[in-house]
Amino acid sequence: MTRTTRRRRLTVAAALATVTVLAATACAPRTGTTDSSPEKIDAATLVTSLPAATTAVDEVTWAVVEGEPQTLDPSSSANIIIPNLCDSLLTVEPDFTLESGIAETAEWIDPVTFEITVRDGVAFWDGTPLTAADVAYSLERNRTPASQWYAAFALISSIETSGDDTVLVHFTAPDTTFRDALGGGGGAVMSKAFGDTVGQDLGTSGGGLMCAGPYRLDEWKPGTEISVTANPDYWNGAPLTERIRFVFVTDGATLTSALTAGEIDGAFTVPPGSRQSFEAEGEGRLIAGPSTASYSFGPASADSAAADPRVRQALSLAIDRSTYIDTVLQGLGEVQKTIVPPFVWSGMEAKDIYQDAYDALPAPEVDLDAAKKLIAESGIDTSVPLVLAVPAGAKEFSQTASIVQSAAKDIGLTISIDERQPADFGALFYTPELREGIDFVATTGYLEVPGVLGYPQLFMLPAEIGGIFNWSGYANDEVTADLQAARTATDATTAADAFVSAQEIFAADQLQVTLAGAYQLTYLSDDLTGITTSVAIYSSPWALHLGGE
């Protein structure tokens, strides 16, 4: 939205007075030190989406806090722009339930065959009709390890079209994770003809895209912005906002001032550290929504003290989650009992089974005596410092590191912190040599589609069957059997029962020491409404109903 007049016209004197006040108060969110604990938000008041807009808007400027996307190709990237461009076969609703999307139906017709029927009358931006061949082409692109969504496509044996609007996907074994994955980028449909033409440039600033979403890719100026315009022929109704300009703002302070000054109309995943500035007088409001995002740390090698569950349990018992949430998340998060975040199954068919099992898990608590006892039992050499690797430059992680460090000190452990630049930190995840000398790695992540197996498969299965982040060599036959059973079950109840039985074991072993669940934070101009405000923004067209209030 372009503003022709600025709301505030202050005299020089008044402005200078404001600066003094800002110097005294606004420093707090920047440095993250506050005198009193920030106010907690009741989980029941979290907002999944804002009421649909009623008036049209010419232009909205939106900040992408992750920075310029590497690509808009849905199979190689997850970012907040793609879901508005490329519709998926299924749609993840703001409350994390799964509804039909480009697929009218997408169901198992037998334990190893999945049938997709394409919705009638869906067309790409250029007007060509979307067919089963385009669906098969798009799914096929995820059958390589280079795809972000490969895990959910690993059990596929073949994909074939059976008519103009039907696709059959054949599996080597049943797979409960596949249907959920179709709600995210893995199920995004692109034009085969366009993809064949542009080849490897697909999704880049030069190659572009051809999809069937509510917005069309208009222009990508590298380093500056990506602009999209409303698709008037969208199958689910044209958006009210004519144009969205996505600008890239990775600096938290710059983002905060541009948002509160109204130069940028909105942003997702804004820094919790700026909570005070966002809640102060400004051009918009801060909205907290449910999320699957969490902060955690886990073992980096099999021959470290960190590979002993008792050491992780002890650290978990030493960390005060409430202080953690106040400090790192400014109160904008909640205690999360285990690695699998509750929101991820909140819309699933067997959610009651998941809920009951989650309720039965012990809540994290502080018990220094028990922690010290565990350390003594483990028999580890406490004179050797344990190294915790964190990404450099992120305030949340430097705070996380110091909290873990000081908690460890309380139970007689020494933690030394190894801050790594983003590329080096990223490389830790798949270059084993780089993890030498590191005991723990702190991470954050979110799951963009429903489904409970995303994290457990990566962290708890033996490496050769998919546990690529299982660096401590964790191998529990029961957990492995249950997780495999949960994946290949043919009904939701069996899958849920098998999963919760695995969870009972792995939750206690704390393959990742979960520190907190973080809410999805959105800042939006007071003049606008209609967006999704839960973590579903990463997989559903969140700007479809965006417009004036």
Add this chain to the structure above:
Amino acid sequence: MIRMVLGKLGGLALTLFLASVIIFSALLLTPGDPVSALAGGARPTPELIAAIRAEYRLDDPVWLQYLHWLGGVVTGDFGRSFVYKTDVSVLVGARFEVTFQLVLLTTALIAVFGLGSGILAAVSGRRTDMIVSVSTSLGMALPTFIVAILLIWIFATSLGWFPTFGAGDEGLDRLWHLVLPAASLALMFIAYISRVTRSALVAQLHSEHVETARVRGIPWPRVFRRHVFHNAAPQILAISGTTIAGLFAASAIAEQAFGLGGIGSLLTEAAARKDLPVVQVVSLLLVTLFVVLNAIADLLAAAIDPDSAGTRRNA
């Protein structure tokens, strides 16, 4: 003069060649694995990592990789970004404009305020000299990002006179968007140039020939122009050349603070992500700019005062 230009060109070519070797090998020797940039968001299996390494020749010996790269650069193929999978020339071209405009505006600010306050301090009374001296000490002590935060608070957030963010559209809107970034980038250099100018002028003011000229009754404005400024100019120019060339690299901080997608922020971002082709080309571009701008400053100085430039070169 022609010999000097030719000499400069030869030196320039040699410098660039050496710089390209250093840049290329230094990047490969620094820790971190470019595969992380190449893999993007995927969770690569060992097979995929091997395929990526083969495709991008990461397992070739460094000298072979260098020759391959140099061959590309010479024929105008700057390679593809590991991260954005697009031609580096496209990425760099799109961002160069903003940085160039930012540096141009910053240079103008430095020229007006740096030279202006330096001259003022040299020729005015003691009190003005003191004020300028204190201000420049302060200016040199304030890091660019602090100045940026202060300027945003005062002139963008509170007064609302300038935008806090972005490069705006072409023309006047762009200029308006670049004022605060340029001011925050310029402050430190204004102070620096002011000091250099002042001391160069003061040295001339106290020199024998100026005394003589004044005693001979030549009008003061003429003495200042012909003797003082003329003799001090080569030194000021040489320092200014280095300063302006350095602005291209220094712009990263201002670009970051004001969300301008320029060359400086591209370089920091690419370095953090280990996007080798981008870092190589941008570094080489910065070195080229540095060398060329310095050469231009030298030539200008020589044009103003051949003797002085000659002495400086031989010194």
